[in-house]
Amino acid sequence: MKGLRLFIPPFAPDQSGAAGVFCELGGLTVIVDAGGCAGNICGFDEPRWFSSRSAIFSAGLRDMDAILGRDDKLVAKIADVSRKIESNFVAIIGTPVPAVIGTDYQALKRMIGKKTGLPVMAAACDGTRLYDDGAGEAFLELFRTFAEDSQGPQKGLTGLIGAAPMDLGRIGRQELIRACTGASRQGQFPAAEEYLAYGLGGDLDEIRRAGQAEHNIVLSPSGLAAARYLKDRFGTPFTAAYPMELIPEREKILQEALRRENERILIVHQQILACSLRDEISRRRERAGAESARVTAASWFMMDPACMQEGDLQLQEEDDWTELVREGGYDLIIADPLFMRAVPDYGGRFVPLTHFAVSG
Amino acid sequence: MLKIAVYGKGGIGKSTVTSNLAAAFAVLGKKVIQIGCDPKADSTFNLTGGEPPMPVMNFMREYDREPESMEEISRTGFGGVVCIETGGPTPGLGCAGRGIITTFSLLEDLELFEQVQPDVVLYDVLGDVVCGGFAAPIREGYADHVLIVTSGEKMALYAANNIYTAVKNFEDRSYASVHGIVLNHRNIENETEKVEAFAKERGLRVVGEIPRSQEINTCEDRGQTVIEGMPEAAVSECFLQLARHLLEECVEEKA
Numbered sequence: 001m002k003g004l005r006l007f008i009p010p011f012a013p014d015q016s017g018a019a020g021v022f023c024e025l026g027g028l029t030v031i032v033d034a035g036g037c038a039g040n041i042c043g044f045d046e047p048r049w050f051s052s053r054s055a056i057f058s059a060g061l062r063d064m065d066a067i068l069g070r071d072d073k074l075v076a077k078i079a080d081v082s083r084k085i086e087s088n089f090v091a092i093i094g095t096p097v098p099a100v101i102g103t104d105y106q107a108l109k110r111m112i113g114k115k116t117g118l119p120v121m122a123a124a125c126d127g128t129r130l131y132d133d134g135a136g137e138a139f140l141e142l143f144r145t146f147a148e149d150s151q152g153p154q155k156g157l158t159g160l161i162g163a164a165p166m167d168l169g170r171i172g173r174q175e176l177i178r179a180c181t182g183a184s185r186q187g188q189f190p191a192a193e194e195y196l197a198y199g200l201g202g203d204l205d206e207i208r209r210a211g212q213a214e215h216n217i218v219l220s221p222s223g224l225a226a227a228r229y230l231k232d233r234f235g236t237p238f239t240a241a242y243p244m245e246l247i248p249e250r251e252k253i254l255q256e257a258l259r260r261e262n263e264r265i266l267i268v269h270q271q272i273l274a275c276s277l278r279d280e281i282s283r284r285r286e287r288a289g290a291e292s293a294r295v296t297a298a299s300w301f302m303m304d305p306a307c308m309q310e311g312d313l314q315l316q317e318e319d320d321w322t323e324l325v326r327e328g329g330y331d332l333i334i335a336d337p338l339f340m341r342a343v344p345d346y347g348g349r350f351v352p353l354t355h356f357a358v359s360g
Numbered sequence: 361m362l363k364i365a366v367y368g369k370g371g372i373g374k375s376t377v378t379s380n381l382a383a384a385f386a387v388l389g390k391k392v393i394q395i396g397c398d399p400k401a402d403s404t405f406n407l408t409g410g411e412p413p414m415p416v417m418n419f420m421r422e423y424d425r426e427p428e429s430m431e432e433i434s435r436t437g438f439g440g441v442v443c444i445e446t447g448g449p450t451p452g453l454g455c456a457g458r459g460i461i462t463t464f465s466l467l468e469d470l471e472l473f474e475q476v477q478p479d480v481v482l483y484d485v486l487g488d489v490v491c492g493g494f495a496a497p498i499r500e501g502y503a504d505h506v507l508i509v510t511s512g513e514k515m516a517l518y519a520a521n522n523i524y525t526a527v528k529n530f531e532d533r534s535y536a537s538v539h540g541i542v543l544n545h546r547n548i549e550n551e552t553e554k555v556e557a558f559a560k561e562r563g564l565r566v567v568g569e570i571p572r573s574q575e576i577n578t579c580e581d582r583g584q585t586v587i588e589g590m591p592e593a594a595v596s597e598c599f600l601q602l603a604r605h606l607l608e609e610c611v612e613e614k615a
Contacts, residue, residue: 069492102461102492106500107533114532 005318007342011300012166012357013037014134016045017222018093018123020164021138021199023054025207028087028118030078032059032103033095037127045131047165047360055085066101071108079115088204089119089145093134099126121145131166131357132270132301135222139198142207143226150211150234156193158184159213159236162223163200166357167270171246173201179243180217188276189241190215210234217241221271221302240307242276248354250277253334256351257281257295258288265295266328268315268335269355271303277334277353278309298324301357318342361473362610365483365497365536368509369519373544375403376576377509377568377599378484382407383587384596384603386439390479393472394441397463397497398486399448399456407437410583415447416463430470438588442476456486457493464496480607488519489526498527498536505539505610507567510558512543512551517558524562539610540567542602547572567609568602571595 015031019041022029031038038058042049049056059065059074078090090112092105105122113120121141125134139161163176171179176197183189196206196213210230216238218227227238244250257265258281265281267274274297285292296311303314315321325333325343332349333340336358340350354360366378375396382394396403401415413435419427427433430442437443446463448456473481483497497503506527510520520541527538543555543566552569559566571594579589586596 100458102458102496104492104496104499104533107530107535110500110534111532 001319002317008318008321008339012040012045012131013127014125014129014131014137015093015095015123015127016041017131017133017135017164017166018091018125018138019056019134020046020131020166021135021142022091022093022121023048023056024052024199024201025089025142025204026087027055027089027091028078028082028085029054029056029091029093030059030074031056031093031095032061032074032098034058034061034097037095045166047170047356055081055087057081061097066097069101071103071111075108075111075115078112082116082118087118089121090116091121091123091138093123093138094125096127099124099128119145130301132220132222135162135164135166135220136225136302139223139226140229142199143210143229146204146207147210147230147233148208152212153214153234153236154194154212155214156191157196157209157213158190158192158194159196159198159210159216159230160200161198161216161218161227161230161238162220162272163197164220164222165360167220167222167273167355168200168246169248169354169356169360173197176200176243176246179245182245183241183243188244189217190239211236215239219272221304221307224302224304240272240275240304242273244276244280247273247277249352253277253351253353254280254284256332256349257293257334258284258290260331261291263293263331264329265293265332265334266298266324266330267295267353268298268300268333268339269353270301270357271297271299271307274299275307275309296328296330361478361481362505362606363481363483363503363536364505364507364539364606364610365485365503366507366509366542367485367489367523368487369516370487372509372511372516372519373570374509375405375484376580377507377542377544377570378482379404379406380576380585380587380596380599381603381606382441382480382482383438383585384599385480385607386441387587387591387600388603388607390607391477392439392441392480392482393476393478394437394443394482394484395463395467395497396443396445396484397460397494398446398484399451399459400486401445401447403445403484404435404437404441404443406580406583406585407441407443408435408583409437411435412445413443415445416466417447417449417459421450426466427470430472430475438585442478444472455493457491457496460493460496464502488522495526495530495535498530500534503536505606506536507539507542509542509544510555511546512548512554513546516546517554520558521562524564538564539606540565542566542568542570544570545572567605568598570598
């Protein structure tokens with residue numbers, strides 16, 4: 001039945017994804033909500049909230065704010081906080097309340113900028129879309145606001161776009177860079193001498209330098225819109241790929257995927273990880289002289305048409321998932337264990353591959 | 361691109377002025393879009409022979425989905441004017457202002473401006489600026505100029521003042537500014553003087569005057585503007601003059 005879920009929980013909404021992008025950049029993030037959305041973001045969706053300093057506030061909207069459209073009050077509150085907390089930008093993130101009353105974020109940006117003297121970004125989230133949509137909007141806004149004009153690319157400088165816990169799990173900056181360096185040595189990624197890990201343990205200077213990158217690597221679909229923007233503006237080419245080293249228990253997964261000939265395999269994750277894993281399975285099979293497997297990539301989140309292969313699909317309803325498993329005839333499923341609760345009758349092999357946005 | 365929002369008291373003749381202005385721009389060789397932002401959805405009646413397009417809100421109510429192409433929610437009227445009506449909720453229910461915002465966001469998704477490449481966009485907005493939704497047409501990226509339609513009647517001027525004040529309050533939001541007043545004559549005593557005085561007090565100008573005219577009514581009965589139905593009539597020239605003025609002055613103001 002449309003919209004009915006018995007086994008799979010609801011996923012994090014767009015405002016959580018947007019907040020994750022701004023989290024470590026030293027700004028003042030304001031969730032324009034009545035209080036609940038900010039609570040979920042900090043309490044459930046953002047693991048860094050517990051271990052790092054990040055100024056995230058709720059606008060604390062009340063009935064009369066919605067009725068009277070008291071934007072000026074919100075602006076005054078933000079201006080007050082900006083005097084007390086040192087911050088280098090203000091990010092306002094929408095939620096269902098401002099979406100319903102049609103808050104004008106462009107106007108808010110102007111008013112806040114005038115009062116605080118700080119650059120202001122806005123992500124017009126509405127709580128009806130998923131985390132990757134919000135993260136995508138936030139990455140784009142970040143580069144539009146801060147990427148500085150460039151004299152040309154710096155050799156070996158590589159940008160990493162789309163790095164946030166929802167898609168990478170609890171992976172830190174050093175671990176990410178180490179994995180990308182390894183992938184570069186093995187030829188999975190382009191050659192690189194220095195990395196800019198946008199939004200993951202870095203600062204705004206990395207965003208400002210984005211125009212100097214020789215190449216960008218997009219780690220999750222939420223980085224694709226920003227990568228396309230940077231390509232249009234600076235001509236920076238990009239590759240959508242995920243470093244194998246960061247996939248937990250990858251050798252076990254790969255062993256299982258290479259075990260038999262002519263299998264039907266289903267990988268369910270964020271699209272770029274799923275596609276990179278499929279590529280690795282093909283490479284290893286080819287190296288071993290084995291017949292290539294038929295691997296389908298599926299995701300409950302964004303599926304960018306440019307990265308899709310024939311048969312890949314986006315899942316929306318729990319029924320889509322149960323039908324796919326029942327009718328697909330898969331010999332091996334590689335997915336977050338949480339999904340398997342919905343398909344108890346599946347008789348093939350299963351290898352767990354956790355996804356923070358699903359079960360984190 | 362010249363983008364104008366037309367405001368004024370309910371029943372003052374906003375749709376008549378807007379659709380005649382759209383027709384006048386079209387006759388002057390401009391590609392025009394007219395967007396009716398009123399739940400009554402009758403703004404483009406006189407551009408479409410009395411058969412305006414299916415309003416966006418009606419479409420969503422009837423089909424329970426968003427439109428996928430401009431063809432589903434627009435009609436091309438006199439002079440090639442692309443006509444769109446936002447429509448609104450069932451009277452007495454829902455939120456009409458939110459409907460306008462949703463429509464604008466949909467039109468953006470459907471890349472209306474990129475597809476039509478208009479020279480002029482006219483927003484015909486219901487009554488006063490009563491809430492955020494009714495200010496949507498003057499938000500950044502939409503109309504750059506506001507025209508206030510009024511007669512010399514007290515309540516029409518009262519509404520005009522409300523609109524003027526609301527738009528002025530939006531200055532720090534970088535919204536549209538009031539370009540001027542269009543006097544739609546009701547033939548009350550000292551009408552021109554009253555409206556001139558009102559405009560002067562607020563630093564505004566009367567940029568167009570539409571005389572009370574039977575020709576307008578006759579053409580409206582046929583679902584036409586006077587520009588289409590009686591192009592030789594004196595009142596048609598008034599609309600053409602206003603269109604020429606706006607093309608000259610608003611484009612200059614923006615530059």
